[in-house]
Amino acid sequence: xxxxxxxRHKILAMKFATTLAALLVAIAAMISYDLWLYHRGWxxxxxxxxxxxxxxxxxxxxxxxxxxxxxxxxxxxxxxxxRAAAIYDARGRQFVGFAxxxxxxxxxxxxxxxxxxERDSVVVFKRVVSNGEILGTVYIRAEYELYDRLLAYLxxxxxxxxVAMVVALLxxxxxxxxxxxxLLAISTVAAEITEKHNFALRADERSKDEIxxxxxxxxxxxxxxxxxxxxxxxxxxxxxxxVGERRRAEEEIRELNxxxxxxxxxxxxxxxxxxxxxxxxxxxxxxxxxxPLRAIDGFSQALLEDFSGELPKEGQRYLERIRSSxxxxxxLIEDLLNLSxxxxxxxxxxxxxxxxxxQQVVGELQLREPGRAVAVSIWEDMQGRADSRLxxxxxxxLIGNAWKFTSRKDEPRIEVGCLREGKRSTFFVRDNGxxxxxxxxxxxxxAFQRLHSPQExxxxxxxxxxxxxxVHRHGGRIWAEAKPDKxxxxxxxxxxxxxxxxxxxxxxxxxx
Amino acid sequence: xxxxxxxxxxxxxxxxxLSAIAQSAGREAEVKIKAAFLYKFGDFVEWPPSALERSGGxxxxxxxxxxxxxxxxxxxxxxxTIKGRPVSVRRIRRGDxxxxxxxxxxxxxxxxxxxxxxxxxxxxxxxxVTETENALASGSMINFIAVDDKVRxxxxxxxxxxxxxxxxxxLLAVARKVVAA
Numbered sequence: 001x002x003x004x005x006x007x008r009h010k011i012l013a014m015k016f017a018t019t020l021a022a023l024l025v026a027i028a029a030m031i032s033y034d035l036w037l038y039h040r041g042w043x044x045x046x047x048x049x050x051x052x053x054x055x056x057x058x059x060x061x062x063x064x065x066x067x068x069x070x071x072x073x074x075x076x077x078x079x080x081x082x083r084a085a086a087i088y089d090a091r092g093r094q095f096v097g098f099a100x101x102x103x104x105x106x107x108x109x110x111x112x113x114x115x116x117x118e119r120d121s122v123v124v125f126k127r128v129v130s131n132g133e134i135l136g137t138v139y140i141r142a143e144y145e146l147y148d149r150l151l152a153y154l155x156x157x158x159x160x161x162x163v164a165m166v167v168a169l170l171x172x173x174x175x176x177x178x179x180x181x182x183l184l185a186i187s188t189v190a191a192e193i194t195e196k197h198n199f200a201l202r203a204d205e206r207s208k209d210e211i212x213x214x215x216x217x218x219x220x221x222x223x224x225x226x227x228x229x230x231x232x233x234x235x236x237x238x239x240x241x242x243v244g245e246r247r248r249a250e251e252e253i254r255e256l257n258x259x260x261x262x263x264x265x266x267x268x269x270x271x272x273x274x275x276x277x278x279x280x281x282x283x284x285x286x287x288x289x290x291x292p293l294r295a296i297d298g299f300s301q302a303l304l305e306d307f308s309g310e311l312p313k314e315g316q317r318y319l320e321r322i323r324s325s326x327x328x329x330x331x332l333i334e335d336l337l338n339l340s341x342x343x344x345x346x347x348x349x350x351x352x353x354x355x356x357x358x359q360q361v362v363g364e365l366q367l368r369e370p371g372r373a374v375a376v377s378i379w380e381d382m383q384g385r386a387d388s389r390l391x392x393x394x395x396x397x398l399i400g401n402a403w404k405f406t407s408r409k410d411e412p413r414i415e416v417g418c419l420r421e422g423k424r425s426t427f428f429v430r431d432n433g434x435x436x437x438x439x440x441x442x443x444x445x446x447a448f449q450r451l452h453s454p455q456e457x458x459x460x461x462x463x464x465x466x467x468x469x470x471v472h473r474h475g476g477r478i479w480a481e482a483k484p485d486k487x488x489x490x491x492x493x494x495x496x497x498x499x500x501x502x503x504x505x506x507x508x509x510x511x512x
Numbered sequence: 513x514x515x516x517x518x519x520x521x522x523x524x525x526x527x528x529x530l531s532a533i534a535q536s537a538g539r540e541a542e543v544k545i546k547a548a549f550l551y552k553f554g555d556f557v558e559w560p561p562s563a564l565e566r567s568g569g570x571x572x573x574x575x576x577x578x579x580x581x582x583x584x585x586x587x588x589x590x591x592x593t594i595k596g597r598p599v600s601v602r603r604i605r606r607g608d609x610x611x612x613x614x615x616x617x618x619x620x621x622x623x624x625x626x627x628x629x630x631x632x633x634x635x636x637x638x639x640x641v642t643e644t645e646n647a648l649a650s651g652s653m654i655n656f657i658a659v660d661d662k663v664r665x666x667x668x669x670x671x672x673x674x675x676x677x678x679x680x681x682x683l684l685a686v687a688r689k690v691v692a693a
Contacts, residue, residue, distance in 0.1 A: 058682070062552045064545070064662065065686040131555055131592075 110137035405433030554594030556683035578619025
């Protein structure tokens with residue numbers, strides 16, 4: 001406010017100074033010009049007057065007629081500014097003269113032609129010449145009002161200046177009232193709004209000029225700001241309410257999650273405990289079952305060997321069947337033990353080449369059934385990080401299945417490969433064997449689930465369950481795609497999905 | 513009454529002597545002034561151009577019966593001109609021709625023959641100047657008279673008009689008396 005006022009005063013002072021300067025210069029110029037005109041005009045006038053008087057008086061001088069000369073001189077009384085006048089004859093003696101009261105004495109002798117200013121009077125001497133002869137001299141002393149005029153002008157100038165200043169002051173007041181004050185009012189409103197954040201304030205918009213327009217624009221803007229602020233506040237309120245709600249909900253969810261996790265942990269530990277119990281039970285049962293089974297088989301074999309002559313054929317056949325059943329049971333127990341072992345042993349991860357393992361597995365299978373001719377192709381460079389013993393077991397099962405289910409094909413083919421995409425490796429075992437109906441795909445990896453009768457293909461129904469458990473223990477996934485009589489593909493990964501990504505598209509490609 | 517009578521008596525006794533002194537000294541000044549005036553009249557009077565052409569381009573002033581004035585006039589006009597012409601002063605004797613004059617001064621001594629002389633120049637472009645009382649009645653144009661020891665003159669316009677002379681109003685302004693008829 002202080003600075004603004006001081007600027008206003010400065011501008012006012014400047015305006016006044018400018019006006020004053022212009023006025024003074026103009027007045028000075030006018031006065032100088034006028035005084036100059038006056039000086040020149042008055043001297044010319046008096047010189048002319050003297051000349052005129054000289055001409056008029058020439059006959060009187062010529063004929064030495066003082067009466068007539070005095071009459072001529074008396075005419076000058078019509079001009080009260082002429083204080084004194086005289087006519088000197090050719091010899092310089094005063095011929096006639098007149099002077100107003102209190103006037104200085106006449107000069108003793110006439111001076112040379114010319115006019116000069118003597119303080120407050122102008123003195124003119126003018127020769128009277130006729131026919132080249134000097135008849136005399138006219139002397140005129142007249143008032144010289146230059147200083148009076150100057151004083152009068154200065155008075156007028158002072159008056160004019162004063163009036164002009166007053167007018168300028170009034171005008172400036174008016175300008176201030178009409179132009180500056182509304183602007184200041186708007187600026188005050190703006191400052192108040194900035195200070196107090198009160199957007200309800202409004203500028204005075206009664207003026208019909210540009211300032212009014214400005215005020216209206218400012219007001220419109222303020223209204224807009226007020227509205228926006230209000231909306232913002234409302235939405236802020238709503239938002240904070242929502243945030244609170246959401247936070248509460250999140251809190252609840254977190255609580256629920258925690259509770260759920262707690263419960264899951266409890267259940268898991270219960271389950272793990274139960275599983276462990278079950279597995280221990282299963283292992284010990286299987287383990288304990290092997291000894292009596294081996295006894296049954298052993299004694300059946302001893303009966304057949306030691307008493308083959310005494311036993312009828314019928315009896316021998318029964319014994320044979322007992323032995324085959326016990327052997328199958330032994331196999332079953334072995335498988336169950338394997339399955340249980342898969343769950344119980346610690347994972348020993350190392351970099352293994354699945355291709356090598358597959359090659360060894362296929363070699364063993366060929367050794368066992370040298371009569372079969374299967375076209376096996378195993379891809380090279382199938383590195384993976386896994387427990388080599390468990391991976392071997394898984395491959396034994398998968399390749400063994402492929403070997404088994406291609407046994408009725410004319411041109412059996414088995415392919416073991418690996419699809420890589422970045423760090424993700426998806427291994428697969430493909431065959432062109434019996435395949436299966438995808439409708440039963442979900443039953444595929446359950447223990448004792450069989451999609452084919454034992455008469456068609458041998459098997460305990462535990463192999464794929466074992467494979468799945470091995471894959472799961474590595475954190476991977478296993479799935480299959482097949483068509484009846486067209487073969488099957490088993491895909492598996494050996495790392496969690498988060499590390500390997502989604503394997504499905506590649507699997508579909510490999511199955512095609 | 514006594515004192516007045518005595519003063520008058522004294523005056524009567526002294527008068528001839530005073531007059532003689534005054535006249536000898538006064539005449540000298542008078543001659544100078546009159547000669548100067550005669551010369552100056554030329555500035556205030558207009559002659560018809562034909563008249564100025566006569567007498568060989570010289571402005572001729574005739575002086576009759578006043579040799580002292582003629583002599584003074586000769587001195588005055590010696591280096592001067594009237595109407596841009598050199599001036600000749602002609603001393604005229606009785607019976608001399610009055611032709612080819614521009615101005616004619618008739619002295620007091622010829623006052624008795626004034627009417628005769630004036631009638632001779634009447635109607636001619638000759639400015640006639642006299643120094644005799646009532647000379648205007650005789651047909652003179654300008655007549656010197658003495659007023660308070662000063663030389664003044666009267667002017668008669670009628671004879672000047674007859675002589676086709678124009679006398680300036682400025683001259684008339686300083687004349688003692690102007691007679692129109």
